[in-house]
Amino acid sequence: MEKTELLSGTLDLLVLQVLSGGPLHGFAIAEQIHVLSRDVLTVEEGSLYPALYRMEEKGWIEAEWGQSEKGRRAKFYRLTKEGRQQLANERQAWDRVALAIGEVLRNA
Amino acid sequence: MEKTELLSGTLDLLVLQVLSGGPLHGFAIAEQIHVLSRDVLTVEEGSLYPALYRMEEKGWIEAEWGQSEKGRRAKFYRLTKEGRQQLANERQAWDRVALAIGEVLRNA
DNA sequence: ACCATTTACCTAGATTATCTAGGTCTACTT
DNA sequence: AAGTAGACCTAGATAATCTAGGTAAATGGT
Numbered sequence A, B: 001m002e003k004t005e006l007l008s009g010t011l012d013l014l015v016l017q018v019l020s021g022g023p024l025h026g027f028a029i030a031e032q033i034h035v036l037s038r039d040v041l042t043v044e045e046g047s048l049y050p051a052l053y054r055m056e057e058k059g060w061i062e063a064e065w066g067q068s069e070k071g072r073r074a075k076f077y078r079l080t081k082e083g084r085q086q087l088a089n090e091r092q093a094w095d096r097v098a099l100a101i102g103e104v105l106r107n108a
Numbered sequence C: 001a002c003c004a005t006t007t008a009c010c011t012a013g014a015t016t017a018t019c020t021a022g023g024t025c026t027a028c029t030t
Numbered sequence D: 001a002a003g004t005a006g007a008c009c010t011a012g013a014t015a016a017t018c019t020a021g022g023t024a025a026a027t028g029g030t
Helices: A011-019 A026-038 A045-057 A083-107 B013-020 B026-036 B045-059 B081-107
Strands: A062-068 A073-079 B061-067 B072-080
Touching: A011 A026, A011 A045, A011 A062, A011 A073, A011 A083, A011 B013, A011 B081, A026 A045, A026 A083, A026 B081, A045 B072, A073 A083, A073 B026, A083 B026, A083 B081, B013 B026, B013 B045, B013 B061, B013 B072, B026 B045, B026 B072, B045 B061, B072 B081
Parallel strands: none
Antiparallel strands: A062 A073, B061 B072
8 A cells, every 4th residue: 555656557558658668578667667667657567567467368468478588588579560559548548537627636 | 367457456545535625425425436537537436435335444434424416315535634644655556556657558 | 804884676465545335324406 | 115226335246467486498698
């Protein structure tokens, strides 16, 4: 209940977004989100991997085994066409909701 | 999974915020959030009432029975001092996280 | 040659928030 | 008298995230 440094419901959006820059393995996805958010957002592995499976089942991403920059085996994920569409949808939904919350915070 | 028109984890913030303008009964809290967000955010009653209890137990709000504008019995909630502090904390947390997400969306 | 650390993935179970879908009661309207 | 709207309540389902473990391979230090 305390230090939830990830806003529930935004994980898919974040993953899709960092994958839009090109394929990445799971570990690197979490790193990217952490770094790009300037250490504000932390994705726990126990959240990440199940999320990747869900998204793979939905056809938004595809996986392929390969080798990481550090020479270890790693599963690389890349966006599918559906994933790209989903990203667009989620970005729009985020904008809409974040703006709406902003309005409430401004006007109450 | 589809039309979640409320971002998980933001309900407390929204409730505290609309109460910062003065006491309101539960039904009116939901209305206010809906109206102020220009119909984007909808709080279901099954989410609202349990949330109000949680917040009351935490000492952020206090309840008192009274009469609504329409002449029906209604439970009015008002912010406590702790609630005001909590609101400040949650606003800050929201700003921080929303900004961080924005950075990821901009830079990936 | 050995051991610790880092990298990378995986999973079961707990927790928690929200929603669904019911319900009650009362005032007002027709 | 009946129907609708206002206002509250709750049990159970759903689903996302976290906790806290675990495996295995490559690197680095001694």
